[in-house]
Amino acid sequence: MNNSNKNVNKMIKISLLVAIAVVLMYFDFPIIPLFPWLKIDLSEVPALMGGFAYGPVAGGAIVILKVLLRFLIKGTETGFIGELANIIVGLALVVPAAWIYNRNKSKKTAIIGMIIGGIVMELLGIVANVYFLLPAYGMQMAPAELSQYVIVGLLPFNGLKALIVGIITYLLYKKVSVAIFKVDSKFNDSKNQIA
Numbered sequence: 654m655n656n657s658n659k660n661v662n663k664m665i666k667i668s669l670l671v672a673i674a675v676v677l678m679y680f681d682f683p684i685i686p687l688f689p690w691l692k693i694d695l696s697e698v699p700a701l702m703g704g705f706a707y708g709p710v711a712g713g714a715i716v717i718l719k720v721l722l723r724f725l726i727k728g729t730e731t732g733f734i735g736e737l738a739n740i741i742v743g744l745a746l747v748v749p750a751a752w753i754y755n756r757n758k759s760k761k762t763a764i765i766g767m768i769i770g771g772i773v774m775e776l777l778g779i780v781a782n783v784y785f786l787l788p789a790y791g792m793q794m795a796p797a798e799l800s801q802y803v804i805v806g807l808l809p810f811n812g813l814k815a816l817i818v819g820i821i822t823y824l825l826y827k828k829v830s831v832a833i834f835k836v837d838s839k840f841n842d843s844k845n846q847i848a
Contacts, residue, residue: 688802693813699715708755712750712751713744734790746773748770752766753770767822771815775807
């Protein structure tokens with residue numbers, strides 16, 4: 654297969670991952686009753702799988718494209734603040750995880766990458782919410798309310814989302830990496846097994 658065909662094949666697969674991610678965005682649900690606008694969906698799973706297969710730029714592109722495509726289909730109920738939050742948090746998880754994994758593909762680096770991505774997602778999610786997203790949405794919170802939102806809302810929400818997305822990606826990626834992406838996940842390489 655020449656480079657042109659490989660690029661077309663790669664773009665088709667990335668487009669498919671974007672489409673799957675858009676569909677998954679429709680299956681969202683709140684998990685913290687106190688903050689019903691914090692809704693979990695699994696649309697970062699295809700983005701993370703694309704990032705593992707094709708690198709952090711592809712993973713980041715899937716995150717951005719899924720949000721833009723859903724916006725074009727459904728519009729916005731949040732003045733694009735919710736969509737921007739989804740992009741920020743999705744990029745924070747997917748890009749570091751894919752970058753770490755693609756430097757040395759193994760089970761160990763996949764797990765380390767997803768843990769680092771989860772930590773970056775937690776930190777960036779808090780900073781973005783406190784200093785940009787909440788003020789842009791017009792939500793003014795007293796310091797005590799803001800602390801409660803961060804501790805009871807954002808930390809468990811982003812942590813649980815990163816955990817769920819990471820586990821599902823880990824379980825699925827090995828199965829689809831060779832069959833669909835035509836890349837070796839290196840998950841079977843004995844020297845890369847986790848001790």
